[in-house]
Structures are given as structure tokens and as C-alpha cells.
Amino acid sequence: MILLEVIKSLSNQTRLSILEWLKEPFAHFPAEELADYSPDLGVCVSDIAKKAGMSVPTVSVYLKTMLAANILIATRKDQWTYYKRNEQSIQELARHIKDNL
Amino acid sequence: MILLEVIKSLSNQTRLSILEWLKEPFAHFPAEELADYSPDLGVCVSDIAKKAGMSVPTVSVYLKTMLAANILIATRKDQWTYYKRNEQSIQELARHIKDNL
DNA sequence: TGCAAATTTAGGGAATTACCTAAATATCTA
DNA sequence: TAGATATTTAGGTAATTCCCTAAATTTGCA
Numbered sequence: 262m263i264l265l266e267v268i269k270s271l272s273n274q275t276r277l278s279i280l281e282w283l284k285e286p287f288a289h290f291p292a293e294e295l296a297d298y299s300p301d302l303g304v305c306v307s308d309i310a311k312k313a314g315m316s317v318p319t320v321s322v323y324l325k326t327m328l329a330a331n332i333l334i335a336t337r338k339d340q341w342t343y344y345k346r347n348e349q350s351i352q353e354l355a356r357h358i359k360d361n362l
Numbered sequence: 363m364i365l366l367e368v369i370k371s372l373s374n375q376t377r378l379s380i381l382e383w384l385k386e387p388f389a390h391f392p393a394e395e396l397a398d399y400s401p402d403l404g405v406c407v408s409d410i411a412k413k414a415g416m417s418v419p420t421v422s423v424y425l426k427t428m429l430a431a432n433i434l435i436a437t438r439k440d441q442w443t444y445y446k447r448n449e450q451s452i453q454e455l456a457r458h459i460k461d462n463l
Numbered sequence: 464t465g466c467a468a469a470t471t472t473a474g475g476g477a478a479t480t481a482c483c484t485a486a487a488t489a490t491c492t493a
Numbered sequence: 494t495a496g497a498t499a500t501t502t503a504g505g506t507a508a509t510t511c512c513c514t515a516a517a518t519t520t521g522c523a
Contacts, residue, residue: 264378265373265374265375265378268369268372268373268378269373271369272366272369272370272373272510273366273510273511274366275511275512277365277366277369280463281463305469305470306469306470306471307468307469307470315512315513316512316513316514317469317470317471318470318471318472318473318512318513318514318515319511319512319513320512321469321470321471321472322471322472322511322512323512325471337470337519337520339469339520339521340467340468340469340470340519340520340521341468341469341470341520342469342470342471351459351463352460354459355456355457355459355460355463356456356460358452358455358456358459359453359456359457359460362381362382362452362456374480374481376481376482406499406500407499407500407501408498408499408500416481416482416483417482417483417484418499418500418501419482419483419484419485419500419501419502419503420481420482420483422499422500422501422502423481423482423501423502424481424482426501438489438490438500440490440491440499441489441490441491441497441498441499441500442490442498442499442500443499443500443501
């Protein structure tokens with residue numbers, strides 16, 4: 262884990278919020294959009310962009326940044342890319358800060 | 363704790379390194395400079411700046427940023443300002459990421 | 464094949480951050 | 494009080510980040 266990369270991927274309010282929204286999708290996204298939601302997949306880019314009130318390209322890049330830091334997991338299915346949290350990496354981050362920072 | 367503020371204060375390699383150096387001052391600063399070192403106080407600004415290879419003003423601002431985020435503790439003594447880690451806050455950060463992020 | 468929907472990639476302006484030097488301030492000491 | 498040392502504040506340039514629109518790509522489907 263490259264700590265600086267992970268921290269940078271979280272050093273923006275929108276990206277931090279996305280991570281929180283994905284913790285409980287049903288609490289943050291309209292039910293229609295989650296019609297065929299699965300915890301395996303997560304939420305697609307355009308739904309996240311709508312929630313963030315930002316353009317799809319901006320959010321797409323944000324998600325890729327977090328994916329590169331291994332904080333999110335992406336799955337392409339048909340024409341959608343779904344993102345979910347990487348709970349293991351988030352716990353690893355907490356552990357790393359606790360023990361090594 | 364304002365998570366974003368804390369994360370931003372750590373989102374720079376130099377600031378991250380400073381936090382690590384302060385974990386074990388004797389492993390990272392010349393013994394002469396630590397002649398009257400005390401864990402209560404920590405290390406002074408100019409010693410940290412020298413170690414970082416950066417100007418004193420830059421490092422002074424960096425340290426203030428981390429102080430504002432409550433990740434460091436500052437003590438003014440005579441004409442020196444000493445900085446040490448705020449271990450409690452660092453553990454609180456780890457806990458916050460573990461439980462709330 | 465060809466259109467439609469979702470996403471990604473490119474390109475660019477605005478805002479923020481990085482980091483410097485110079486100047487101002489604080490504090491000790493002669 | 495004057496000088497020396499440490500730090501902070503101010504001010505500026507360069508690099509990076511933010512976040513947009515336009516264009517290109519991917520994939521499903523008629």
C-alpha cells in the first residue's frame with residue numbers, strides 16, 4: 262500500500278463523500294437507480310455523478326483515482342461500470358495508520 | 363475531528379515524512395541537534411527543515427497546518443518552537459477510518 | 464450495420480497547493 | 494539598548510488539482 266497515494270485519493274470532499282455513500286447505497290441513492298443493485302457490483306458511474314452533482318467525466322476520473330489507490334473495486338458489466346468499496350483496503354489503511362504512521 | 367482537514371494535512375510527502383521522523387527522532391535527526399531533546403517537547407522547526415531539505419518558512423507553514431489539524435503538538439520555549447506528534451489524534455484518525463469511513 | 468446509452472479520454476481555464484526569498488516579529492544575551 | 498538566533502508572515506512563481514465541455518471509445522440492440 263502506498264500511503265501517500267491512498268491519502269491523496271481521499272483528500273477531496275467529493276471523493277470522501279462518494280466513499281461514504283457507497284457504504285450504504287440505499288441511504289444515499291434513489292431506489293429506482295438501485296433497482297438491480299447488488300453488493301457484488303455496487304453503483305454505476307452516472308448514478309454517482311448525479312448524486313455528487315458533478316459531470317460524469319469528473320466523477321469517472323475521481324473513481325479511477327480511488328480505484329488506482331485500491332480503495333474501490335470496479336466491475337464492468339455491459340455498458341456500465343460499477344464501483345463498490347474495497348473494505349479490505351480501507352481496513353488495511355486504518356491498520357497502517359494505527360501501527361505504522 | 364474534521365476528517366478532510368486531517369487527510370489534507372497528510373496529503374504531501376514531506377509532511378508525511380515529518381510525521382514519521384518525529385516518531386523516532388533519534389533515528390532521523392543528528393544527535394547534536396537532539397542534545398537537549400525531550401519527548402515532551404519534540405524537535406524544533408529549523409532542525410526539521412534541515413532534515414527535510416527545505417526552507418524554514420515552508421516547513422514552518424507545514425507544521426502549522428498539521429498543528430491546525432491537531433496531528434502535532436507545538437510548544438514554544440525561549441526562541442524555539444518544538445513540535446511533537448499528537449499520538450492520541452493519530453490513533454483517533456485510525457479509529458475513525460476503521461469505524462466510520 | 465448503425466443508433467443509443469454509458470463511460471473514458473483529451474484539452475483547457477480557474478483555483479489551490481508547493482515552496483521560495485524578503486521582511487517582520489519574538490526572545491535571549493551582552 | 495543592540496545584536497544574534499529562531500520563527501512567522503507576506504508576497505510571488507511554478508506545479509498540481511479541480512472540474513468543465515467536446516470528442517472518442519465500448520457495448521447492447523434493432
